């Protein structure tokens with residue numbers, strides 16, 4: 001059996017090697033390493049895949065969040081609501097811009113923001129909500145949009161983990177995650193569902209003025225060369241990365257299918273284990289399984305992880321400490337017990353190997369070992 005990895009980017013590369021190598025060589029031959037043709041072409045292709053009006057490529061998903069908040073002219077002291085159960089980027093950029101993070105607890109079954117808790121968090125200084133579509137499925141956008149509209153708040157979707165997921169509206173319409181709020185952001189970090197060979201990111205918007213502004217902001221705030229309309233940042237997607245992403249975007253739907261097959265296998269093999277909960281899929285979203293995250297009782301989570309690791313099976317805890325309990329953010333004033341669901345989840349979650357190259361033999365071995373743990 002092939003070695004089991006959390007993410008197997010090497011095998012994935014071998015399947016598209018000829019196209020990727022040719023794309024990279026083309027960029028080298030052009031020497032247009034910054035703002036080369038592939039960047040504009042990738043933006044166009046991604047715009048059409050996402051169904052958004054504007055796609056602005058940038059340096060990484062963290063910058064995308066920062067630039068989104070800059071474009072909306074959030075000012076020091078303004079409050080931004082987000083989730084404590086996610087990667088650090090969101091509150092990092094909130095703090096870097098002198099904004100104040102307001103953390104609202106998540107739903108225990110889907111790990112996403114709990115809209116029923118949003119309204120009581122809003123104050124007169126609150127300006128935006130940043131839902132994160134965690135692990136590959138959407139937060140409950142209609143509920144979030146209703147509250148945002150009522151209180152005149154911006155919505156920035158952090159779509160780093162759910163590119164390609166469809167939000168399903170009750171009337172049957174669907175829209176890609178990341179294209180629903182005022183601005184959506186994503187990351188092309190190598191292990192993301194659409195990953196490049198380094199850092200990369202993008203912003204999405206349906207608003208023409210915001211689209212223009214975002215485009216300028218990621219390039220030093222410049223519209224016309226050497227004339228600056230805004231204080232911006234240097235955050236561009238390299239041409240090389242854009243060329244690689246063009247190859248991988250063509251594969252994205254088949255990548256989703258491969259992840260779905262692995263998730264289906266896990267679901268079938270792991271359902272019915274007493275004390276283990278498989279991921280719950282919301283009725284209002286498809287799931288692109290950036291992670292396949294199970295829940296087990298706090299007392300056995302770490303021992304299950306060790307058990308699997310000893311048998312050559314990687315498994316990871318995303319995330320071991322909720323953001324409100326991270327030391328760097330002590331001064332935002334939260335304590336243990338303030339966000340009980342996120343705190344509980346951080347003791348119970350375990351993400352299993354999930355990628356586009358998982359073979360049935362590997363899945364059988366992983367799930368057999370999980371059964372063996374619960375029998376031991």
Ligand SMILES: *Cc1c(COP(=O)(O)O)cnc(C)c1O
Pocket residue numbers: 060061062063086087089090132158160161186187188189199200201
């Ligand atoms: C990966 C990730 C980011 C940051 O993306 P980078 O490209 O690594 O800066 C932001 N938010 C979430 C939810 C992520 O998973």
